[in-house]
Amino acid sequence: MNAANAPEFDLIVIGGGSGGLAGAFRAAEHGARVALLEPHLLGGTCVNVGCVPKKAMWLAADVAGRLNLARTLGFPVTPAPLDWCEFIVHRERYIANIHASYRRRLDAAGIALLPSHAGFLDPHTVECENGTHLRAERFLIATGGRPVRPAIPGADLGGDSDTFFQWRAAPECVAIVGGGYIAVELAGMLQALGSRVELFVRGDRLLREFDHELADQLAEDYRQAGIHLHFGYDLAAVERDDGGVRLRGMDGSECGRFDALLFATGRRPNSERLALERVGVAIDAQGHVVVDERHTTSVEHIFAVGDITPNPPLTPVAIAAARRLMDRVYGNATALLDPNDIPTVVFSHPPLGQVGLTEADARRVHGDEAVHVYRAGFRPMLYALADVPQHSLFKLVCVGEERRVVGIHLLGEAADEILQGFAVALKRGITLDDLRDTVAIHPTSAEEVVLMR
Numbered sequence: 501m502n503a504a505n506a507p508e509f510d511l512i513v514i515g516g517g518s519g520g521l522a523g524a525f526r527a528a529e530h531g532a533r534v535a536l537l538e539p540h541l542l543g544g545t546c547v548n549v550g551c552v553p554k555k556a557m558w559l560a561a562d563v564a565g566r567l568n569l570a571r572t573l574g575f576p577v578t579p580a581p582l583d584w585c586e587f588i589v590h591r592e593r594y595i596a597n598i599h600a601s602y603r604r605r606l607d608a609a610g611i612a613l614l615p616s617h618a619g620f621l622d623p624h625t626v627e628c629e630n631g632t633h634l635r636a637e638r639f640l641i642a643t644g645g646r647p648v649r650p651a652i653p654g655a656d657l658g659g660d661s662d663t664f665f666q667w668r669a670a671p672e673c674v675a676i677v678g679g680g681y682i683a684v685e686l687a688g689m690l691q692a693l694g695s696r697v698e699l700f701v702r703g704d705r706l707l708r709e710f711d712h713e714l715a716d717q718l719a720e721d722y723r724q725a726g727i728h729l730h731f732g733y734d735l736a737a738v739e740r741d742d743g744g745v746r747l748r749g750m751d752g753s754e755c756g757r758f759d760a761l762l763f764a765t766g767r768r769p770n771s772e773r774l775a776l777e778r779v780g781v782a783i784d785a786q787g788h789v790v791v792d793e794r795h796t797t798s799v800e801h802i803f804a805v806g807d808i809t810p811n812p813p814l815t816p817v818a819i820a821a822a823r824r825l826m827d828r829v830y831g832n833a834t835a836l837l838d839p840n841d842i843p844t845v846v847f848s849h850p851p852l853g854q855v856g857l858t859e860a861d862a863r864r865v866h867g868d869e870a871v872h873v874y875r876a877g878f879r880p881m882l883y884a885l886a887d888v889p890q891h892s893l894f895k896l897v898c899v900g901e902e903r904r905v906v907g908i909h910l911l912g913e914a915a916d917e918i919l920q921g922f923a924v925a926l927k928r929g930i931t932l933d934d935l936r937d938t939v940a941i942h943p944t945s946a947e948e949v950v951l952m953r
């Protein structure tokens with residue numbers, strides 16, 4: 501088949517992850533004829549090696565922690581280590597249901613699914629791996645990203661987040677390199693599931709983009725849970741050691757032996773196989789496809805959403821961008837994705853959530869004089885009952901005379917569930933008085949947000 505007689509679509513979506521699926525479904529709802537190219541499992545990173553299996557492991561770790569609490573509180577249970585194989589059956593069944601549901605929805609929407617990588621041949625044609633050419637009026641690139649490791653000797657002796665999801669048992673002792681979302685989440689859940697965890701962080705704190713006070717408190721929580729934190733650590737090489745590995749630092753120091761090593765040192769966009777240079781779609785120095793606020797690339801009929809762009813690499817961001825884009829292209833909508841005040845949660849133990857500005861950012865943007873900070877440090881009731889020293893720290897960052905709330909930062913039990921509603925309020929421009937005017941729900945952790953003085 502050549503380019504001249506190839507099938508015609510209104511839209512070809514390249515990548516069947518969070519952004520690609522959302523875009524394909526929304527375009528089809530508007531009546532567009534859509535083809536979706538996905539060489540691997542439907543759902544991409546989030547469903548297969550990201551949010552979903554991660555949250556499952558986090559929930560397992562949470563249950564492990566609660567079993568210990570239960571014993572302390574008088575329940576006659578003797579917590580034993582998780583049987584990973586049994587748990588993974590539940591996890592993978594949950595994921596298989598998501599795949600099946602996507603498949604049904606694609607069929608119902610009349611979206612053609614092609615199990616192939618795609619690369620551009622010309623501005624209106626892509627080529628599949630088997631040589632098939634597909635033509636469309638418009639394209640959506642949503643090819644996401646993949647984990648990267650530092651280019652150091654022995655890096656291949658470690659794994660990454662993709663590898664983690666293939667594990668069938670907890671290693672006795674594990675080294676994790678990185679200080680971002682994935683490193684912090686893996687460290688918390690592995691420690692709670694019984695591994696001895698050492699976290700090697702290049703910088704001087706965890707989660708640089710989060711409020712420093714809460715990130716430092718989380719580091720303290722991790723120390724108390726038994727995680728060994730190494731800050732300012734520059735890894736030079738990984739070496740084999742008696743069936744495991746040891747780490748060599750730039751300063752010549754050696755750490756180990758570890759049964760397993762995980763790199764959580766960031767991700768790289770999947771732009772290489774798209775042959776973007778053929779059609780003039782611009783990429784930045786990291787390989788992200790450059791888009792404007794309409795998610796249009798440097799070529800007017802080619803769009804991009806999700807982790808392939810420089811936008812925050814979060815599933816709801818990819819989905820929201822894709823839906824708004826298709827509502828503009830195929831519907832009458834004009835709304836753009838607001839890049840500000842995107843709520844986010846790190847599934848650490850306990851979870852850490854934030855929306856809006858950190859205290860440091862607020863001081864930079866509004867000036868020290870205008871910024872007012874309110875805090876609540878407390879022990880959630882369950883932990884107080886068990887006399888376990890886990891505290892929550894909630895923080896509001898407000899600006900101006902009227903104390904407009906520009907940042908909400910929650911570290912502690914249930915922070916992941918509490919934040920969403922308050923994120924709506926922050927986006928609506930609430931003030932501290934609006935919070936205080938709201939009657940509390942007692943006894944909860946969430947009430948601390950409206951009781952802050």
Ligand SMILES: Cc1cc2nc3c(=O)[nH]c(=O)nc-3n(C[C@H](O)[C@H](O)[C@H](O)COP(=O)(O)OP(=O)(O)OC[C@H]3O[C@@H](n4cnc5c(N)ncnc54)[C@H](O)[C@@H]3O)c2cc1C
Nearest residue numbers: 515517518519544545546550617618644806807813814815
């Ligand atoms: C361990 C981990 C945990 C995470 N946890 C969370 C979380 O709790 N909450 C959250 O919001 N976000 C989380 N994320 C981030 C989230 O998974 C991503 O932001 C999201 O999946 C991005 O969606 P996407 O559609 O841009 O890309 P992806 O979901 O990565 O999908 C891209 C798809 O494109 C396909 N593809 C690649 N190249 C081609 C090609 N040439 N042709 C055709 N198809 C191609 C891939 O096979 C893939 O299926 C996590 C990520 C990781 C790694």
Ligand SMILES: NC(=O)c1ccc[n+]([C@@H]2O[C@H](COP(=O)([O-])OP(=O)(O)OC[C@H]3O[C@@H](n4cnc5c(N)ncnc54)[C@H](O)[C@@H]3O)[C@@H](O)[C@H]2O)c1
Nearest residue numbers: 650678679680681682683702764765766767813845846847
């Ligand atoms: N709960 C969630 O929403 C969630 C969970 C996981 C991932 N994600 C998304 O996925 C993205 C990727 O996560 P991530 O943790 O891989 O990236 P990240 O950018 O959050 O963290 C990468 C970490 O690796 C460190 N690093 C980079 N190169 C290094 C090197 N050579 N040696 C040592 N350390 C090095 C960085 O300093 C940083 O601490 C996140 O930005 C986030 O948006 C979200």
